[in-house]
Amino acid sequence: MARYTGAVCKLCRREGMKLFLKGERCYKDKCGFEKKPYPPGQHGQGRKKISDFGTQLREKQKVKRLYGVLEKQFRRYFDKATRMDGITGENLLQLLERRLDNIVYRAGFAGSRKEARQMVKHSHFLIDGKKVDIPSFLVKPGMVIEVREKSQNVSRFKDCLDTAEGRGVSDWLALEKSNFKAVVNRLPERDDIGYDIQEHLIVELYSK
Template sequence: MARYRGPRLRVVRRLGELPGLTRKSPRKAYPPGQHGQARKKKSEYAIRLEEKQKLRFNYGLTEKQLLRYVKKARRAGGSTGQVLLQLLEMRLDNTIFRLGMAPTIPSARQLVNHGHVTINGRVLSIPSYQCRPGDVISVRDKDNSRKLVEANLEFPGLANLPSHLEFDKGKLTGKVNGVIEREWIALNINELLVVEYYSRQA
């Protein structure tokens, strides 16, 4: 299944607030579709599926990518759900979004793909790159790159900078100081249900 490129507000109406996907808020409070207003009792499977979809759409992953992250989190030891969230949060596209250099994760992915960002002084165009403590993320020293990021910084996606990151607005440089802690994750999600969803699949 390919990455979702359809209307984002439709997804937000169905799954609730997804800070990484869009900053807009829907005008209608009920899910889309003909039966959106008819509230049905959700099965346990539907609840787990919904939590999994929240993760997928918020971080802009394909089903295959998310499954790969779940397997990696299982191998890492510790709380699988927490490790999974940390792996997703430490992706380069998400880190750029959290630094305020892009208003959403899809626009952060575009910044990386178009070569506007450097990691430790080298241009990197891989949005899924896992940021590690000590990594320095900068804007490429080109006029159009700087203008793009400066415009984005006026209206950042999320107001608060997580404790594991620091950012110098003057130099347009961010630094990763550690791994994100659970309370700083902006997405409202029950990661245990996602792990349970995949344990039934495997």
């Protein structure tokens, strides 16, 4: 399946929660989910029973869309999570949180994960002094993510950092705003995710 290119506000409405796909707009009254907090379509406001499978599927779709990954890649993350020590669902969310594009968003260098992916692909970031342009790169504790010196004059980075102060930076990251740097203090824990996600439903879906 190709990447979704339609109206992203419909995705938030379909999943029943804000996925923060449009950056600053999601925090304003213009947010599509705030105006119409029900599923899109002609029967969006109608009552409809959902099967156990449907509930599990919706949870998987919600997490995929939240982090901006496609089905094959998401399945690879799940398979990797099953081979790790600990709880599979929490391992899955930790892997998704460790993606470079998510780190760029969480640190406040971008207004959305989609924008963060674009910034990474355009080689605006260094990890431990080396250029990395792969959004799916998994960071480790101690790594330093910074905006390239040539890119620090781009006004968009400053605007994003100023806006990000309102939503805060995750505790597992240390942001040096003046130096355009973020340090990974530790691996993210379940409480650091901050979204209404029932990861056990995804595990149940893939375990059938």
